[in-house]
Amino acid sequence: MTTPDTPSIGFIGLGAMGQKMARHLLDKGFDLNLFDPNPHALAPLLERGARSHATPREVADHAHIVLVCVPTPDIVENVVLGADGVIHGQKVSILVDHSTTGPSLARRLQAALSERNIAALDAPLAGGAAGAQNGTLSVMVGGDRAAYERCSSVFAAFGKKVEHIGTEPGLGQTLKLVNNMIVAATLVATSEAMLFGVKAGLDPRQMVEMLNASTARSFTSEQILAGTVMRREFDFGFRLDLMRKDVRLFLAEAENTGVPAFTSSVVKQFFDQALSEGDPARDMTHVVQVLDSLLIDASGMKRF
Structure with missing residues (x-):
């Protein structure tokens, strides 16, 4: 229930x-101001009482806390710092970036926004579309502690595991890149190993069931391979081009910090190949089909 202080x-x-995420905020009674160039995305929320605005700046003229959840760092930078960006809003006091943009951009946003007395939190998400639907996202928050506490009820509307990672800007982004790099690497490695098992004569369903009861189990084997991939549907819910973007961000930040990333560099090549083979908006699990075509011949033998 909201109060006059909400x-x-x-x-x-x-x-x-x-x-x-916006639907969950409406469910909790928050006053919601929206910007998105797609009217079809806006429509169901406007029907429930949210208000639409023409620019991010107008949103920030009407909202104390502005959440941003867009695909790429360049869009975030334009939405926040552009001529019609959040930074020019008259009411906003906290900017929360839920996008995956990397720690370098998080630090730039914090530096620019602090000059306008706007607190900046980087708060990327894990849990995918299913987590957003169910309100069970993990929210990894870096930045000012007081701003984090001010946003706690907001994060609780759509998050199950909400953690303040530290006051230094970019720590939330760093953890998210670690998370997504591990998902990308385990997807490639587990798929490659399982395709070997299939070609050697193992039943794929029995194999994944045994792996998920053994030490090789992971989120990839339990949620991705045992689900969508086994049905040959390849629709886990995260775009291929966005996962490749996150892998590239990880590698760039690893280089900035002087950390070797040999395995991650190889993983990136698989996503590069998958991206070159068609629509970038396809699901990230298309990388399994790339491995499939490399490791299984055309003899008609059973695949995933």
């Missing part, structure tokens, strides 16, 4: 994650 919320970016 902050008004702005939400920019109503894609696969953002629209579901």
